[in-house]
Amino acid sequence: MSRSPDTCRQAEAIAAVTVASPELANLDQEMLSQTEMVVICTPIAAILPTIAMVAPLLPKGCIITDVGSVKEAIVAEAIALCTPLGLRFVGSHPMAGTAFQGIMAAEVNLFRDRPCVVTPSLDREAVDMVRSLWQSVGMRVYECTPAEHDRAVALISHLPVMISASLIWTCQTEARDVLTLAQNLASSGFRDTSRVGGGNPELGRLMAEYNQAALLRSLQAYQQSLQQMIALVADGQWEALEDLLTTTQCDRELYL
């Protein structure tokens, strides 16, 4: 299923799926009633409404997972929707993608060696089935609670967007002459540091909206680090600054 009739047609044409439709009613109800696993791949805001819509058509024991980039806002409520119907929900966040959208942006090996988070459940069999799904396309699977996931992605994904956007914003407040010069002189350092701050604004907003608490926590921790960094520069503590930059140079390796 896709919202777009074109996507459904193309998916069938390239044999990416056996059958596709933008309307649940058009799908073979007998086929739906034999479904073993459903993967919800919609924007965050549509995940819970989509589960609510498909759940009544699925057989007891069917496993539902998602691909949402936040987990606290999804998992508990998704379980609350599924459990009364005898369905089993396990949250997923496969972290892979390109700057492109749509079915024609499909890529062989998109998921290979990329990380994927799966949230735990007392239903081990369901968790293992979802783990196997992601492992079968080559992903490294990490199991952690929704709260741990949201804190980790706030740090390494959502915080960078905000500090990167703040950099662009700050530059634009400079006096006109210096700003024009800065634009002419900017090179790879600025380009890389500003990249995610110049990304999709809707995505940035959704990250913040659905991961508000963890993002705020990261932003406040960041503000404290920055404050200490500013103090080193203001006080001319050059040895301490170099020590700090030596530490960050080493520490960065741990993320690569």
Next chain:
Amino acid sequence: MSRSPDTCRQAEAIAAVTVASPELANLDQEMLSQTEMVVICTPIAAILPTIAMVAPLLPKGCIITDVGSVKEAIVAEAIALCTPLGLRFVGSHPMAGTAFQGIMAAEVNLFRDRPCVVTPSLDREAVDMVRSLWQSVGMRVYECTPAEHDRAVALISHLPVMISASLIWTCQTEARDVLTLAQNLASSGFRDTSRVGGGNPELGRLMAEYNQAALLRSLQAYQQSLQQMIALVADGQWEALEDLLTTTQCDRELYL
């Protein structure tokens, strides 16, 4: 001239220069006395001492320029060293380079289409000679005061290093479990945003040390932008946040 005898030997061997030596005294004094232009390419801290050392051996009218990444800390003092000896100083900052060092990292077209700042002087002929030098290797030359240069590079080069290092530092303050998870999940967004914060610590320290005032000014402006960004997230002003991210997305194009 290079501090390193190996570099001098290699420069002669690949015919990059006619003659090279680590010792001024070893160079042909008559040749020195006929020099028309000297380009000082040392670390920032060595620029003024190097000018003081070579200036007495150079003929009246000889032009000296540098390649230092800050200009206020260099230009006025360099002029004060040169003028009494009848030498003409013009500051330069050719902005090109790779992550590699030494003569074997030399690259054809390293300077092509890259920006270069030249500082103004009442001695137009000297400025034009220095402009011609950089233009002859394909650089885009911008003329601006040392103060304007230092403010522009603080914004697009030195500020990114500090905010990028602060990102790495902030992550390292997380609880151990979440930190390990964050390290496993980090991908291109984190990699790009943290790149310059994981760069050469000595260079980062020197940027801050020699461009302290302009960097502090940028850091404080950044802190204000960040504070406003945090307020939007804390207050759940999602429309305003999306508007801001739309602006930064457009504005970034002006630097590329």
